[in-house]
Amino acid sequence: MATNTATIGLEKKTAKELADKLNNLLAAYQIFYQNTRGFHWNIKGDKFFTLHVKFEELYTDALTKIDEIAERILTLGYTPVHSFSQYVQLSAIKEITNDSNAETTVKHVLEGFKTLIQLEREVSSVSDELGDDGTNDLITTYIREQEKQVWMYNAFLH
Incomplete structure (x- = not known):
């Protein structure tokens, strides 16, 4: 039940829709986090030293954002999803396993x-x-930061 929503001056029905979207985002971040952590652990080849560090930066940043999103859901008066089965079910990002290639x-x-x-x-x-x-x-x-990251990672590929 959204006990905080009225306290911070937001309409409950729309706040529920927002909390649901934030939970979908939270799930996607959890899978993104785990994917980048796996890339960090498993990267091989001549780009190892570059990407090993970059992937650590990504998953460290994702971990911060995960906490901020969950706390925002709580601020709205709702419960953040908090199980791996929920993350996998809700995430628009799919799990990536066993990839150690720089380009992919x-x-x-x-x-x-x-x-x-x-x-x-x-x-x-x-x-x-x-x-x-x-x-x-x-x-x-987040959007501004990630748009810059997209530019940088695209530059890496070209």
Whole structure:
């Protein structure tokens, strides 16, 4: 039950829709986190030293965002999903296993960013409609950061 929603001045029905979208984003981030962690562990080849460090940066950043998204859901008065089965079920990002190739792992990262940005734009649209500046500020910062990351990882591939 959304006990905090009215306290922070948001309409409960739309806040529930926003919390659901944030939970989908949270699940996607959890899978993105695990994928990049796996890439970090398993990367091989002449790009090892470059990508090993970059993948660690990605999963460390994702872990921070996971916590912020979960806390935002709680601030809205709802419960963040918190089991791996829920993450796998809800995530628009699919698990990647046994990939140690520089080019394909970077392509997976770019595909993950594409999905995250799409989900974040959906969240931003609902939070904007709701007048939820707190969520909107959080999410638009993520989008700006990730758009720059997309440019950088694309440059790596070319």
